[in-house]
Amino acid sequence: MNDPLKGLLLDEFAVVSRSELCANGWVTPEELDVLAALGVIPERADGYPAVCLSIVRRAARLKRGLEADWESVAVIMDLLQEIEALKSELYGMKARERPRLSSHDAPDLPGGNGVRRN
Amino acid sequence: MHYRDYYRIMGLERTASAEDVKRAYRKLARRYHPDVSKEPKAEERFKEIGEAYEVLRDPEKRAAYDRLGSQWQPEQDFTPPPDWRGTAGRGGGAHIFEGQEFSDFFESLFGGGRRGTAARGADEAAHLTITLEDAFHGATKPVRLSVPQRDAHGRLVPEQRTLNVRIPKGIQQGQQIRLAGQGNPGRGGAGDLYLEIAIAPHPLYRLDGRDLYLTAPVSPWEAALGARLKVPTLAGTVEVRLPEGSQSGQKLRLKGRGMPGTPPGDQYVLIEIVNPKTDSDRARELYRAMAQDLAFDPRAHWGTA
Numbered sequence: 001m002n003d004p005l006k007g008l009l010l011d012e013f014a015v016v017s018r019s020e021l022c023a024n025g026w027v028t029p030e031e032l033d034v035l036a037a038l039g040v041i042p043e044r045a046d047g048y049p050a051v052c053l054s055i056v057r058r059a060a061r062l063k064r065g066l067e068a069d070w071e072s073v074a075v076i077m078d079l080l081q082e083i084e085a086l087k088s089e090l091y092g093m094k095a096r097e098r099p100r101l102s103s104h105d106a107p108d109l110p111g112g113n114g115v116r117r118n
Numbered sequence: 119m120h121y122r123d124y125y126r127i128m129g130l131e132r133t134a135s136a137e138d139v140k141r142a143y144r145k146l147a148r149r150y151h152p153d154v155s156k157e158p159k160a161e162e163r164f165k166e167i168g169e170a171y172e173v174l175r176d177p178e179k180r181a182a183y184d185r186l187g188s189q190w191q192p193e194q195d196f197t198p199p200p201d202w203r204g205t206a207g208r209g210g211g212a213h214i215f216e217g218q219e220f221s222d223f224f225e226s227l228f229g230g231g232r233r234g235t236a237a238r239g240a241d242e243a244a245h246l247t248i249t250l251e252d253a254f255h256g257a258t259k260p261v262r263l264s265v266p267q268r269d270a271h272g273r274l275v276p277e278q279r280t281l282n283v284r285i286p287k288g289i290q291q292g293q294q295i296r297l298a299g300q301g302n303p304g305r306g307g308a309g310d311l312y313l314e315i316a317i318a319p320h321p322l323y324r325l326d327g328r329d330l331y332l333t334a335p336v337s338p339w340e341a342a343l344g345a346r347l348k349v350p351t352l353a354g355t356v357e358v359r360l361p362e363g364s365q366s367g368q369k370l371r372l373k374g375r376g377m378p379g380t381p382p383g384d385q386y387v388l389i390e391i392v393n394p395k396t397d398s399d400r401a402r403e404l405y406r407a408m409a410q411d412l413a414f415d416p417r418a419h420w421g422t423a
Contacts, residue, residue: 065147
């Protein structure tokens with residue numbers, strides 16, 4: 001096998017330049033400024049967190065795919081982010097909740113009346 | 119190569135007006151856009167719709183496409199007519215799908231689907247599911263891709279490719295890795311591959327952000343009297359002191375024992391008291407002794423006694 005490929009992890013620590021963000025996000029510098037003005041990405045002169053690349057690509061896909069304006073894209077992005085945060089919170093709640101007893105030991109509550117079937 | 123019925127893909131009659139085409143596209147885009155759709159195979163369907171729209175919204179391309187005639191069946195074998203070259207609306211124009219690869223049917227009729235003549239190849243997206251252990255320690259994983267390549271005649275043919283990709287330790291659910299130049303080939307260089315990572319559910323641990331949750335079943339006497347528990351973590355077993363008087367639902371925090379990162383996550387150990395079965399006379403006798411000797415009413419706060 002060849003040497004393993006090391007990609008760029010798109011997280012908040014790696015940095016991408018403005019020109020990289022435009023070229024790989026399929027947006028013009030002017031469109032990037034619009035996204036920054038709308039708060040979709042942070043306003044920077046250069047050196048954006050690499051996670052912005054995922055954000056910009058998604059924004060560009062939504063803009064072109066839905067033929068929407070950037071303002072609508074910003075709203076959609078906010079809503080999608082909120083849905084993802086809620087899903088993650090729900091997942092976290094499920095992870096934190098006390099595990100249910102196994103079916104062998106669980107009290108059987110037919111019809112929710114709290115009567116244990118023996 | 120197969121014929122593509124763009125009208126059928128968009129659910130339109132061949133007589134549809136430009137406004138009908140736009141309306142149909144917007145309706146389908148809302149339904150199948152992969153960023154907002156829950157439909158199965160949304161991405162695949164959306165690419166088809168996007169390609170159909172690219173042709174039908176452009177009067178020159180649509181007229182050229184219409185000249186092929188209406189006798190074609192979807193998926194019928196297709197070769198462009200001998201006098202085709204040069205008659206179709208090629209190049210130029212603002213495309214909706216920068217970075218998208220079109221079908222060989224489209225390319226045979228209209229050439230490269232992307233802006234400009236020296237366009238970079240399309241970016242590709244792929245998903246990779248890894249284990250929690252791989253995410254914790256980092257790993258090298260093979261990623262199998264079906265990538266269109268041009269054959270000696272310039273036709274797009276699918277080619278199976280395996281990439282060996284380094285997964286950095288501490289990668290999180292949903293994070294992407296960009297592999298520059300590993301997307302589709304193009305005259306201006308290959309596009310990039312975006313690999314989205316999913317972490318498979320684990321039989322022992324549950325993941326919340328960088329924190330890990332593990333349920334520790336304990337006996338009533340361990341909980342009551344305290345104990346030293348041998349607890350698994352992804353970095354190996356550690357010994358944890360269970361305090362005297364512990365209750366089900368309480369959790370112990372193992373600081374920094376969660377997923378690696380800046381800062382690293384924690385591991386939480388959820389205490390679950392498991393009662394021994396009353397499957398012997400001796401067991402029943404011990405429970406009766408506790409009932410008799412311990413003044414304990416777990417529902418005292420209800421005030422129903």
